[in-house]
Amino acid sequence: MDAADRFDVVVVGSGFGGAVTACRLAEAGRRVLVLERGRPWAPGSFPRTPHDFQKAFWDPVAGRHGLFDVWAFHGLNAVTASGLGGGSLIYANVMLRKPAEGFADAGGGAGPWPLTREDLDPHYDRVAAVQQPVPYPLEHPAYAATGKATALAEAAAAMGLEACRPPLAVRFAATEGGEPRPRAPIHEPLPNLHGVPRSTCRLCGECDIGCNDGAKQTLDLTYLTRAQAAGAQLRTLCDAQTLEPGDDGGWRVGYRQHVGALDGVPAGLRDPQADPRRVVAARHVVLAAGTMGTVRLLLRNRTVLPHLSPAVGHRVSGNGDQLGFVRGARRGGPGDEERPWRYLDPSHGPVITTSVRVPAERSSCGREHYVQDGGAPAFTEWLWHALEVPEAVWGERHQLTRRLRDRMSGHHDANLSDELARLLGSGHMSAAMMPLLGMGLDVADGRLYLDQDGRLELEWEDEQADGHYAALAASSQALAAAMGATWSRAPARHLTTVHPVGGCAMAEDPAHGVVDPGGNVWGHPGLHVADGSVLPGPVGPNPSFTIAAVADRFADAMLQDGRA
Numbered sequence: 235m236d237a238a239d240r241f242d243v244v245v246v247g248s249g250f251g252g253a254v255t256a257c258r259l260a261e262a263g264r265r266v267l268v269l270e271r272g273r274p275w276a277p278g279s280f281p282r283t284p285h286d287f288q289k290a291f292w293d294p295v296a297g298r299h300g301l302f303d304v305w306a307f308h309g310l311n312a313v314t315a316s317g318l319g320g321g322s323l324i325y326a327n328v329m330l331r332k333p334a335e336g337f338a339d340a341g342g343g344a345g346p347w348p349l350t351r352e353d354l355d356p357h358y359d360r361v362a363a364v365q366q367p368v369p370y371p372l373e374h375p376a377y378a379a380t381g382k383a384t385a386l387a388e389a390a391a392a393m394g395l396e397a398c399r400p401p402l403a404v405r406f407a408a409t410e411g412g413e414p415r416p417r418a419p420i421h422e423p424l425p426n427l428h429g430v431p432r433s434t435c436r437l438c439g440e441c442d443i444g445c446n447d448g449a450k451q452t453l454d455l456t457y458l459t460r461a462q463a464a465g466a467q468l469r470t471l472c473d474a475q476t477l478e479p480g481d482d483g484g485w486r487v488g489y490r491q492h493v494g495a496l497d498g499v500p501a502g503l504r505d506p507q508a509d510p511r512r513v514v515a516a517r518h519v520v521l522a523a524g525t526m527g528t529v530r531l532l533l534r535n536r537t538v539l540p541h542l543s544p545a546v547g548h549r550v551s552g553n554g555d556q557l558g559f560v561r562g563a564r565r566g567g568p569g570d571e572e573r574p575w576r577y578l579d580p581s582h583g584p585v586i587t588t589s590v591r592v593p594a595e596r597s598s599c600g601r602e603h604y605v606q607d608g609g610a611p612a613f614t615e616w617l618w619h620a621l622e623v624p625e626a627v628w629g630e631r632h633q634l635t636r637r638l639r640d641r642m643s644g645h646h647d648a649n650l651s652d653e654l655a656r657l658l659g660s661g662h663m664s665a666a667m668m669p670l671l672g673m674g675l676d677v678a679d680g681r682l683y684l685d686q687d688g689r690l691e692l693e694w695e696d697e698q699a700d701g702h703y704a705a706l707a708a709s710s711q712a713l714a715a716a717m718g719a720t721w722s723r724a725p726a727r728h729l730t731t732v733h734p735v736g737g738c739a740m741a742e743d744p745a746h747g748v749v750d751p752g753g754n755v756w757g758h759p760g761l762h763v764a765d766g767s768v769l770p771g772p773v774g775p776n777p778s779f780t781i782a783a784v785a786d787r788f789a790d791a792m793l794q795d796g797r798a
């Protein structure tokens with residue numbers, strides 16, 4: 235093997251776990267290679283038209299190398315990302331810490347997490363220093379109140395629940411700590427790895443389909459830019475497939491390079507060799523391919539991992555996710571008859587601005603959960619609006635027939651603006667609704683496994699969540715009612731999660747988990763896992779901050795005990 239393909243550390247995947255690990259180890263002077271199966275997505279390159287969206291899915295067998303990797307298991311759907319920066323490219327930027335009391339119980343009888351909030355706090359702090367999350371600056375005139383943020387906060391207050399504006403990894407100001415101002419050019423002390431300009435948030439609600447302004451602090455613009463500046467090599471469209479022990483005590487990683495999709499990928503973000511099949515070697519391999527990616531890699535390579543824990547694939551949770559919709563929000567005050575609708579304006583603002591915590595003692599299942607406002611791009615408001623248009627056309631049919639008759643008989647007023655506006659309806663259906671995002675402490679007892687054709691499958695029962703989904707639905711319904719609205723669950727056959735965790739749980743012994751509390755795979759020195767799969771149970775709030783903090787802690791462990 236060429237010396238150029240030997241590294242101290244190979245990191246597989248570039249999401250929250252992979253980006254933090256790569257940056258920490260590269261900045262400590264290690265020779266680091268990051269393999270990322272997806273392509274780079276610079277601000278400005280995210281799809282917006284139906285034609286571009288059609289190409290935006292990840293299915294390399296079908297020739298698709300896009301951003302969205304959608305899984306439909308029996309019982310649970312999941313949405314993840316493929317691209318340099320992983321889930322940060324399409325996440326809603328919320329960075330909340332896991333409450334201290336949640337570490338005492340991993341759920342489903344698995345006992346406590348093998349670390350505490352106190353252990354993680356210094357790592358949360360270190361990640362926050364890089365990602366710079368700040369609450370939505372609602373009080374600032376330039377970012378004046380968004381309907382959905384204030385409506386949810388008021389509903390929570392009416393119910394005596396705690397609501398906060400969660401820290402968002404979004405730039406609202408051009409400089410750190412500066413005055414918030416929309417569309418201002420962002421000052422970057424270290425130019426981002428794409429070499430493109432960025433500007434501050436313009437409130438377009440498009441965070442979950444990629445921010446074309448570069449206002450989101452995605453990992454390619456933060457940790458991975460720093461990793462590359464510290465000497466890490468970043469190779470995109472490189473899909474790790476095989477793992478095997480090397481003859482020098484290290485590891486070899488075989489990967490498939492999606493050479494057909496490399497057009498337009500800059501030299502600094504691709505493998506210098508253009509071969510479709512490649513192998514690299516390293517003393518340490520850190521798997522950070524996300525819950526599904528890492529579990530699949532381990533299961534497919536099980537024959538060369540004789541000591542792999544039987545717990546692999548177990549303890550999977552969807553972090554209790556449940557998507558619903560608030561519809562028909564109405565004002566209820568005196569004098570509101572003239573303007574009955576309460577506009578939530580889902581496409582105005584970042585996707586999430588407010589988070590309501592329902593503590594264990596207020597939750598019917600006795601486990602805490604969270605409800606957050608959901609934003610959506612403006613084009614989705616047109617889809618909702620389309621439901622209203624037939625009703626408007628029906629209501630205006632007599633008027634319209636009369637005008638047409640007048641026109642044909644020569645007695646007409648040339649101005650049709652009023653009729654056309656009426657035909658569009660009032661627009662209240664799309665303006666008085668919003669997605670409502672729920673999550674919390676479900677029970678981590680899903681199991682990922684390979685079916686007889688080698689495909690990843692999931693064993694999953696909603697009932698196992700021990701009343702969590704019913705409790706979350708009750709809170710969502712009550713919050714919607716406090717907004718003068720109704721709530722309904724998203725009309726899908728199964729639940730959909732955007733927060734899959736578990737499958738390689740960390741534990742004090744190999745009978746209960748795949749990695750030790752430092753991220754080392756039990757029984758296989760030099761092999762590590764650092765992503766959402768190591769979490770032994772649901773986080774409760776959105777998990778990315780906890781995944782990043784755990785990865786930061788694992789990087790410390792690798793460096794401090796001299797392993798890496």
Ligand SMILES: Cc1cc2nc3c(=O)[nH]c(=O)nc-3n(C[C@H](O)[C@H](O)[C@H](O)COP(=O)(O)OP(=O)(O)OC[C@H]3O[C@@H](n4cnc5c(N)ncnc54)[C@H](O)[C@@H]3O)c2cc1C
Nearest residue numbers: 247249250251271320321326327328474524527766776778
């Ligand atoms: C729409 C949406 C909104 C979200 N909003 C939030 C939010 O507001 N706050 C929050 O905390 N969380 C949010 N999340 C969840 C968050 O994105 C994930 O929890 C987080 O990204 C998981 O981090 P990870 O390191 O485990 O894996 P990922 O971030 O998924 O990274 C894994 C990476 O590995 C790559 N990979 C996979 N297999 C291979 C392979 N074989 N070879 C090479 N590379 C591979 C993938 O392409 C990916 O880039 C959201 C997710 C979605 C989808």
Ligand code: SF4
Nearest residue numbers: 435436438439441445
């Ligand atoms: S609201 Fe728009 S500009 Fe602001 S972070 Fe989200 S996608 Fe970017």
